[in-house]
Amino acid sequence: MEKYIKRNIESVVMRLSKGFPVVMVTGPRQVGKTTMLRHINKNINYVSLDNLNARDLAISDPELFLETYKTPLVIDEFQYAPNLLSYIKIRVDEARFDRVFNSGDDVNVMYYLTGSQSFLSMKNVSESLAGRVGIIEMYGLSTNELNMQSDEIFIPEISELQKKKISNKPDSNKIFERIFKGSYPELYINENVTLNEYYESYVKTYIERDIRDLINISDEIKFMKFMTSIAARTGEELNITTVANDAEISVPTAQSWLSILVNTGLVILLEPFPNNVIKRTIKRPKIYFMDTGLACYLAKYPSAEILEASAYAGHIFETYVVSEIVKTFANNGKDFKRYLFYYRDDKKREIDLIIDYNNKLYPIEIKKGKKPNGECTKNFEVLGNLNMEIGKGIVLCMCDEIFPIDRDNYYVPVNYI
Numbered sequence: 001m002e003k004y005i006k007r008n009i010e011s012v013v014m015r016l017s018k019g020f021p022v023v024m025v026t027g028p029r030q031v032g033k034t035t036m037l038r039h040i041n042k043n044i045n046y047v048s049l050d051n052l053n054a055r056d057l058a059i060s061d062p063e064l065f066l067e068t069y070k071t072p073l074v075i076d077e078f079q080y081a082p083n084l085l086s087y088i089k090i091r092v093d094e095a096r097f098d099r100v101f102n103s104g105d106d107v108n109v110m111y112y113l114t115g116s117q118s119f120l121s122m123k124n125v126s127e128s129l130a131g132r133v134g135i136i137e138m139y140g141l142s143t144n145e146l147n148m149q150s151d152e153i154f155i156p157e158i159s160e161l162q163k164k165k166i167s168n169k170p171d172s173n174k175i176f177e178r179i180f181k182g183s184y185p186e187l188y189i190n191e192n193v194t195l196n197e198y199y200e201s202y203v204k205t206y207i208e209r210d211i212r213d214l215i216n217i218s219d220e221i222k223f224m225k226f227m228t229s230i231a232a233r234t235g236e237e238l239n240i241t242t243v244a245n246d247a248e249i250s251v252p253t254a255q256s257w258l259s260i261l262v263n264t265g266l267v268i269l270l271e272p273f274p275n276n277v278i279k280r281t282i283k284r285p286k287i288y289f290m291d292t293g294l295a296c297y298l299a300k301y302p303s304a305e306i307l308e309a310s311a312y313a314g315h316i317f318e319t320y321v322v323s324e325i326v327k328t329f330a331n332n333g334k335d336f337k338r339y340l341f342y343y344r345d346d347k348k349r350e351i352d353l354i355i356d357y358n359n360k361l362y363p364i365e366i367k368k369g370k371k372p373n374g375e376c377t378k379n380f381e382v383l384g385n386l387n388m389e390i391g392k393g394i395v396l397c398m399c400d401e402i403f404p405i406d407r408d409n410y411y412v413p414v415n416y417i
Contacts (some may be wrong), residue, residue: 008151012333017109021092027138028265029116029130047078062087079115085128087125110333132176140183142327151331159338170398182293199297231298262416282344317368349379370398377409
């Protein structure tokens with residue numbers, strides 16, 4: 001029997017299930033969305049629209065489909081039948097009417113909608129189910145989940161971080177093994193699958209199920225080149241022209257394909273910090289793969305040891321750190337895009353990450369060394385021009401303990417995330 005790894009986002013799902021009749025869980029393919037929902041409620045009804053018979057019924061006769069599968073119901077890959085949403089709305093409104101006027105049962109969650117193609121679903125959801133749906137973004141396993149620990153939102157208040165009980169010091173080899181392996185649950189519960197076999201199958205499935213309807217079949221080889229080019233640039237500012245040249249496609253095509261990667265959850269864009277006071281800032285986003293193992297596979301690194309010794313190590317380490325911080329927000333029901341930014345200006349002054357939380361800014365540098373040069377915090381001073389409270393700056397790195405660089409900045413071990 002395969003082991004289930006408890007997901008920290010479960011509490012968010014259960015909370016929304018009490019407040020909304022429909023809960024939508026989106027995220028990349030194979031991160032465990034359906035498994036998590038069926039674990040929370042083992043008696044819940046389930047149907048997948050990957051099943052062509054179920055999909056055909058959902059498209060041709062949505063009323064009969066909803067009569068056939070009783071609530072509460074998980075509808076997996078629901079983006080294949082977006083016309084269902086209008087009929088779900090009718091059923092939800094009827095249940096609410098019955099509760100208010102006929103002393104009917106309380107309306108808790110009726111439908112869970114899961115899908116890996118949020119770009120096909122979000123517009124329909126917002127139009128059909130406004131006020132009726134709770135939306136959750138789910139990613140792969142966090143390091144905290146693998147260690148059977150909770151995910152608190154990562155806010156680098158030094159006094160709070162110092163209260164954490166962290167027993168292990170950062171181990172560079174183990175961290176790069178974790179980076180190389182990635183975060184898909186199957187890799188941690190199935191001992192019979194190899195990394196290369198898994199990611200080869202994953203990419204093939206991704207293109208066949210999520211991409212084929214969106215690009216010409218003749219472009220699949222170029223799409224692979226495009227994905228590889230993005231993977232090689234994870235943790236960098238996005239230069240879409242360079243990526244397009246690598247893949248031998250036009251810039252508009254590259255922009256369209258990038259939106260596919262973003263909206264299927266494989267990559268995220270970290271936007272520059274928005275403020276009119278700081279002039280001459282760079283407007284391009286930084287790009288990160290949300291699964292470091294997939295990025296390493298696409299970038300053709302054969303082992304964690306070679307990865308750690310490579311020129312790619314700094315960028316993939318930063319990618320790992322940012323993705324783990326994003327998961328702490330997602331696993332607490334927060335949209336990272338409201339809180340996480342970076343800074344770079346035309347003088348090449350850069351801050352890897354800025355957390356904007358409760359009207360307070362926290363500048364963060366990310367370095368893979370054990371004790372980086374304290375000069376790496378010098379760019380934090382640019383935030384002093386803002387009319388906002390600035391928290392202590394930190395350098396997330398491989399150091400053994402929280403230790404002051406100066407009165408305003410600290411080294412923080414990466415395993416405090």
